Amino acid sequence: MHTIKTAYSAKTDLNDVADDIKSQIGDFETNLVVFFASSSFAPEEVSSLMAAAFPQAVTFGCSTAGEIVSGKMLTNSVVAMAFDRQTVKMAKAVVLEDLSRDSYDAFKTLEQHFNKPMAEMDPKQYVGIVLTDGLSGKEELIIDRIGDLTNVNFIGGSAGDDLKFAATYVYANGKSYTNAAVLALIEPVGDFTFVKTQSFCQLPQKLVVTKANEAAREVLEFNHKPAAVAYAEALGTTVADAPNHFMHNPVGLVFEGEPFVRSPQQIKGDSMHFYCSVVEGMELTLLESTDIIADTKKAVDAARQELGGISGIINFNCILRTLELGQKGLSNTYGELFSGVPTIGFSTYGEQYIGHVNQTATILVFR
Amino acid sequence: MAGKIKQMIDTIINQRAKDNAMLVGVIKTKLMLKGIDPSKFTLQSPDDPAIIAKLEAVIKDLK
Numbered sequence: 001m002h003t004i005k006t007a008y009s010a011k012t013d014l015n016d017v018a019d020d021i022k023s024q025i026g027d028f029e030t031n032l033v034v035f036f037a038s039s040s041f042a043p044e045e046v047s048s049l050m051a052a053a054f055p056q057a058v059t060f061g062c063s064t065a066g067e068i069v070s071g072k073m074l075t076n077s078v079v080a081m082a083f084d085r086q087t088v089k090m091a092k093a094v095v096l097e098d099l100s101r102d103s104y105d106a107f108k109t110l111e112q113h114f115n116k117p118m119a120e121m122d123p124k125q126y127v128g129i130v131l132t133d134g135l136s137g138k139e140e141l142i143i144d145r146i147g148d149l150t151n152v153n154f155i156g157g158s159a160g161d162d163l164k165f166a167a168t169y170v171y172a173n174g175k176s177y178t179n180a181a182v183l184a185l186i187e188p189v190g191d192f193t194f195v196k197t198q199s200f201c202q203l204p205q206k207l208v209v210t211k212a213n214e215a216a217r218e219v220l221e222f223n224h225k226p227a228a229v230a231y232a233e234a235l236g237t238t239v240a241d242a243p244n245h246f247m248h249n250p251v252g253l254v255f256e257g258e259p260f261v262r263s264p265q266q267i268k269g270d271s272m273h274f275y276c277s278v279v280e281g282m283e284l285t286l287l288e289s290t291d292i293i294a295d296t297k298k299a300v301d302a303a304r305q306e307l308g309g310i311s312g313i314i315n316f317n318c319i320l321r322t323l324e325l326g327q328k329g330l331s332n333t334y335g336e337l338f339s340g341v342p343t344i345g346f347s348t349y350g351e352q353y354i355g356h357v358n359q360t361a362t363i364l365v366f367r
Numbered sequence: 368m369a370g371k372i373k374q375m376i377d378t379i380i381n382q383r384a385k386d387n388a389m390l391v392g393v394i395k396t397k398l399m400l401k402g403i404d405p406s407k408f409t410l411q412s413p414d415d416p417a418i419i420a421k422l423e424a425v426i427k428d429l430k
Contacts, residue, residue, distance in 0.1 A: 123390070144397075144400070144401065145428075147393075148428040148429050151383065151390055151393070153393070253399060253400065255395070255396050255399045256392070260396075260400065279401070279402030280402065281402050282402055283404070354393060354396050354397060354400065355396070355397070355400035
């Protein structure tokens with residue numbers, strides 16, 4: 001019998017939070033605990049108290065810009081998912097403490113723990129979770145390097161701080177870290193799959209990146225024109241009005257009909273800055289927002305059909321989706337999509353699956 | 368000269384995916400995100416030195 005349990009606490013004292021979550025998880029042979037905590041909680045304390053509450057388990061997580069638990073979207077809370085030994089055979093979380101260093105260093109520890117080279121691991125047997133400092137701007141470096149080193153799929157999100165944009169934290173085994181990433185490798189007993197869902201349709205307008213400062217996520221030119229001018233022309237509006245369209249009209253790198261969304265952050269001069277890397281030569285498609293609720297339901301239903309049932313969901317949901325849902329009064333409806341299934345998640349500053357994306361929910365689904 | 372880019376892309380995909388259809392899609396997506404669209408190159412595509420250099424870097428990273 002596979003068992004995944006979830007808990008959440010909206011208490012304000014962290015000792016009470018840890019006790020609350022521990023009592024909800026109950027008498028359970030916990031092997032792994034994944035948790036996401038509002039940035040209202042002290043980082044070092046939240047990590048150490050969660051590790052102390054589950055001394056026999058691997059614990060890891062990060063700070064958030066809002067939390068998700070079965071049936072609810074929350075703020076100022078801690079959400080947790082516990083796995084027992086009948087659900088997760090083995091798990092290990094390592095920390096990449098310096099994001100300028102090669103991920104291979106962290107992989108060595110995972111290889112020693114699992115006694116197998118990462119390059120030889122079966123992607124149907126193992127799954128990775130990556131949680132990154134959401135203000136580091138280093139997500140592409142990390143997820144690209146992971147993809148170079150292994151065929152195991154890593155999914156995850158960039159830590160948040162409730163839109164303060166001051167500092168974000170990742171947590172592992174009782175400690176907290178900034179300018180760091182947690183790489184966790186999990187060997188589940190049952191099947192699992194991935195959902196990458198974004199609610200956009202493709203418009204006919206194409207924007208080819210003809211000049212970019214890739215390290216700064218800055219596009220200088222689209223279609224050999226100043227980037228802001230070309231984007232505004234594609235929308236049929238002015239450069240001054242263009243930022244009003246960012247949320248509803250991002251751009252996407254489209255592969256076999258599937259967009260990998262790149263969200264504009266701001267216009268500076270004639271350049272456009274993005275929340276995601278843009279590489280010279282990329283052909284981007286102008287996108288237009290559709291229905292987050294309907295699209296997410298369809299994607300989760302497809303995963304349920306594929307697996308023949310769902311016993312747990314971890315949802316890395318972009319903060320821009322959370323904000324759009326809030327504006328439309330649909331936050332509760334979105335939370336309810338995950339009622340009846342043990343679910344945790346958080347509002348992220350970026351999402352990862354194969355690459356780094358924006359305005360997307362990347363979701364790990366367990367059978 | 369033509370076709371080298373297509374050959375390099377096929378080598379990368381074959382070495383990593385080893386005929387696993389799911390992995391073929393993942394590797395192609397990874398290449399897309401690195402700025403190389405596999406569907407844009409055929410055996411008739413000219414040997415663009417800039418793309419070849421990018422692919423050589425990818426091959427080195429994959430080792």
